[in-house]
Amino acid sequence: MSQKVLLNSKEVNIILHRLACQLIENHDDFSETVLIGIQPRGKFLADRLAQMLKEDYKIKNVQLGQLDITFFRDDFRRGDKPLEANSTEIDFIVEDKNVVFIDDVLYTGRSIRSALTAIQSFGRPNNIELLTLIDRRFSRHLPIQPNYRGRQVDAIDNQKVKVNWIENGGEDSVYLIDK
Amino acid sequence: MSELSVKHLLGIKYLNKQDIDLIFETADQFKEVINRPIKKVPSLRDITIANLFFENSTRTKLSFELAEKRLSADVINFSASQSSVKKGETLIDTVNNILSMKVDMVVMRHPNPGAGVFLSKHVNASIVNAGDGAHEHPTQALLDSYSIREKLGTVKGKNVVIVGDILHSRVALSNIYALQLQGANVMVCGPKTLIPKYIKDLGVKVETNLKKALEWCDVANMLRVQNERMDISYFPTTREYTQQFGVNKELLDSLKKEIVIMHPGPINRGVEITSDVADSKQAIILDQVENGVAVRMAVIYLLASKIKQ
Numbered sequence: 001m002s003q004k005v006l007l008n009s010k011e012v013n014i015i016l017h018r019l020a021c022q023l024i025e026n027h028d029d030f031s032e033t034v035l036i037g038i039q040p041r042g043k044f045l046a047d048r049l050a051q052m053l054k055e056d057y058k059i060k061n062v063q064l065g066q067l068d069i070t071f072f073r074d075d076f077r078r079g080d081k082p083l084e085a086n087s088t089e090i091d092f093i094v095e096d097k098n099v100v101f102i103d104d105v106l107y108t109g110r111s112i113r114s115a116l117t118a119i120q121s122f123g124r125p126n127n128i129e130l131l132t133l134i135d136r137r138f139s140r141h142l143p144i145q146p147n148y149r150g151r152q153v154d155a156i157d158n159q160k161v162k163v164n165w166i167e168n169g170g171e172d173s174v175y176l177i178d179k
Numbered sequence: 180m181s182e183l184s185v186k187h188l189l190g191i192k193y194l195n196k197q198d199i200d201l202i203f204e205t206a207d208q209f210k211e212v213i214n215r216p217i218k219k220v221p222s223l224r225d226i227t228i229a230n231l232f233f234e235n236s237t238r239t240k241l242s243f244e245l246a247e248k249r250l251s252a253d254v255i256n257f258s259a260s261q262s263s264v265k266k267g268e269t270l271i272d273t274v275n276n277i278l279s280m281k282v283d284m285v286v287m288r289h290p291n292p293g294a295g296v297f298l299s300k301h302v303n304a305s306i307v308n309a310g311d312g313a314h315e316h317p318t319q320a321l322l323d324s325y326s327i328r329e330k331l332g333t334v335k336g337k338n339v340v341i342v343g344d345i346l347h348s349r350v351a352l353s354n355i356y357a358l359q360l361q362g363a364n365v366m367v368c369g370p371k372t373l374i375p376k377y378i379k380d381l382g383v384k385v386e387t388n389l390k391k392a393l394e395w396c397d398v399a400n401m402l403r404v405q406n407e408r409m410d411i412s413y414f415p416t417t418r419e420y421t422q423q424f425g426v427n428k429e430l431l432d433s434l435k436k437e438i439v440i441m442h443p444g445p446i447n448r449g450v451e452i453t454s455d456v457a458d459s460k461q462a463i464i465l466d467q468v469e470n471g472v473a474v475r476m477a478v479i480y481l482l483a484s485k486i487k488q
Binding site: 088 | 181218486487
């Protein structure tokens, strides 16, 4: 198993600041916007971006939620491993809001398809955008593309993109791993 | 550990502690789901579930049906009073006929103990026992423990007394197994005639004085007197039963602590529990009903994830 560094901690930091600025460009003071991290791995990125918007860019009203998509996935009973649920924490209604889904890696697009269905349980958003740190190009199963991307990566199917966070027990970094 | 160790839920006796933990963790997520504006998830859209009720039920049947529908399963209902069972069909024939319509899971209530186990050996579907005679009622015990866990933070180390008709109660046996698996201390309390002779062998305390039992416990689970299962008279009059084993406000106020009151329903108000107790803050009877849906969703979801395509 070999691994290659795609992004180191400094590069991750620069990209996060760029993504935060792009969000501000489109969402102004965030009064009509909610950020939704896709569980389990999008949570770290969503937490980090929300913190950055509040502390570094002095945005006061950043609404942040975490969405678990387990019960909306299309591979229930199809894989070898059972699907484990994570917690959903959305204590607001998304009716007429601008929703930004946040996930670490966009691969087949199936998780985002599930998230698009799952979010409907919380109301009818005005629109939904997608922010992803890594966009694995040429590997989509569905017509889904990110609105904001950190880095585009060409990876083949037997490679894995692994995102580490300080909060997750590592240092901020992204690796390309040959399985 | 993210998978149940069993293919069917026939009784708590067949589960281990990890199974119960997994069911509760999954139920936590479903409880959040059923409090959303839209309470439905599409997980089980390709699963068909038959609810076979060979004995009357309101709460359990509704709760299972709601749980199945919130998971988007297709549901068919069957009650023995309107069926060919009356024409002499055997249980296996009835169920195999239903299964040949491509049913994946069977939720069954039956008056005979062991009906679920028997069926699981003869048909090819996941079986959920929704009560078999005076034997087990596993989902009730799970939702009872889940409600204790929600109210008190944990079940481990708590003192729980089950009061009333232990002899005819499937809720009592399942609760004893479930509570002991989670490390609670269990006592049963009731008239001697309604306490099975060898129940001490299960490792439970036996008490015939209600006041002493309530002083000992953190949680009291009040059971209904099951008149329909009584072939002989087990106590002189209902009035005398109520005087000895009914819980009222004065009795609760005379205790030095506040205990949690539970009841699996249906309540006979004024018999095992008075109205002011049933409607008091100490009673979590309606929480039990709400949790019942979440726990049953978890059980069905986890069992369905073991049905291979």
